[in-house]
Amino acid sequence: MHLPHIAPDRLPSVLHRMPKAELHIHIEGSLEPELIFKLAQRNGVRLPYPDVQALRAAYAFTDLQSFLDIYYAGASVLLKEEDFFDMAWAYLEKAAADNVVHAEIFFDPQTHTARGVSMGTVIRGLHHACQRAHQEWGISARLILCFLRHLSEAEAFETLEAALPYREHFIGVGLDSSEVGHPPEKFARVFARCRELGLHVVAHAGEEGPPAYIWQALDVLRVQRIDHGVQATCDPALMQRLAQTRVPLTVCPLSNVKLCVFPDLRRHNLRQLLDAGLCVTINSDDPAYFGGYLNDNFVQLFAALDLGPREAYQLALNSFEASFVDEATRRGWQRQLKDFFEGLREHD
Ligand SMILES: [Zn+2]
Numbered sequence: 001m002h003l004p005h006i007a008p009d010r011l012p013s014v015l016h017r018m019p020k021a022e023l024h025i026h027i028e029g030s031l032e033p034e035l036i037f038k039l040a041q042r043n044g045v046r047l048p049y050p051d052v053q054a055l056r057a058a059y060a061f062t063d064l065q066s067f068l069d070i071y072y073a074g075a076s077v078l079l080k081e082e083d084f085f086d087m088a089w090a091y092l093e094k095a096a097a098d099n100v101v102h103a104e105i106f107f108d109p110q111t112h113t114a115r116g117v118s119m120g121t122v123i124r125g126l127h128h129a130c131q132r133a134h135q136e137w138g139i140s141a142r143l144i145l146c147f148l149r150h151l152s153e154a155e156a157f158e159t160l161e162a163a164l165p166y167r168e169h170f171i172g173v174g175l176d177s178s179e180v181g182h183p184p185e186k187f188a189r190v191f192a193r194c195r196e197l198g199l200h201v202v203a204h205a206g207e208e209g210p211p212a213y214i215w216q217a218l219d220v221l222r223v224q225r226i227d228h229g230v231q232a233t234c235d236p237a238l239m240q241r242l243a244q245t246r247v248p249l250t251v252c253p254l255s256n257v258k259l260c261v262f263p264d265l266r267r268h269n270l271r272q273l274l275d276a277g278l279c280v281t282i283n284s285d286d287p288a289y290f291g292g293y294l295n296d297n298f299v300q301l302f303a304a305l306d307l308g309p310r311e312a313y314q315l316a317l318n319s320f321e322a323s324f325v326d327e328a329t330r331r332g333w334q335r336q337l338k339d340f341f342e343g344l345r346e347h348d
Helices: 011-017 033-043 052-057 064-075 081-097 109-113 119-137 153-169 184-196 211-219 230-234 236-245 253-258 270-275 294-305 309-321 327-342
Strands: 020-026 100-107 140-148 172-176 200-205 225-228 249-251 280-282
Touching: 011 294, 011 309, 020 081, 020 225, 020 249, 020 280, 020 294, 020 309, 033 052, 033 081, 064 109, 081 100, 081 119, 081 140, 100 119, 100 172, 100 327, 109 119, 109 140, 109 153, 119 140, 119 153, 140 153, 153 184, 172 184, 184 200, 184 211, 200 211, 211 225, 211 230, 211 236, 225 230, 230 236, 230 249, 230 270, 249 270, 253 294, 270 280, 270 294, 270 309, 280 294, 280 309, 294 309, 309 327
Parallel strands: 020 100, 100 140, 140 172, 172 200, 200 225, 225 249, 249 280
Antiparallel strands: none
């Protein structure tokens, strides 16, 4: 495809308007301080922060663990079905405005069931928001249940059991939370069970953890996508495997900088991953905490790495290739994307 030259100041508009999918977003990580305070008030929950400003000021993490501490405090205001609805609704409204046409959304039921909230409350609230957003804005949204890897595999099995009555409301399972010290192989049996059940399987690996965790996610958990995976560039054999199999990586640039995986965006290895032929995608991870939603990630990364329309097209194309939708739907979106780029003019 011939792509016109796009002036740098016009690029953000192109990134904004192109249709795309988001595949790595933790719904609890989309809770903005304003909504946390609103829900705290509605539910009579006392927060360890006096106001919205104090909570925002506390978002100065240095690593994954210091982030997770605040993340779990924020989630404590979620008690009723409508709270989960409101949280997902707020994210989907922003995603639709970013021209995200399809979102695969992670949720962490154990964060809620541990506080006495039922699985049904969590899943029904999130599911209704996905349904309504589809009616309202045409955005397609699916849920992926994540196991917290700092907990045991037995607890993951219990969570899976509790979620099975709602099987039609989620399409897959993932693995998130503190990576280092909790290798994928810890969850080998529960992932085998999920595969038997016909669930899609993904896992966070190689964010802070070593390439060995990515190998394990591929060979032991047999995942269909790797979440993050940026440490793959330390291992040439792994890079080759990922390029050959096109197992996608869901990369989250602003998250990587906020959690000090890279010192700044200009040092991010996205271009290296792309040039090596990997199916990399751009995602927001925990947008309320990491300083931006999907388009913020695109715009800031493109400016930092001096990327252009060719990379934009490839990354959006990858996001559809990597999504868990049927072939006809995927092709439809990819055609829409191609039409968008073919219709671009120099001064667009
Ligand atoms: Zn994540």
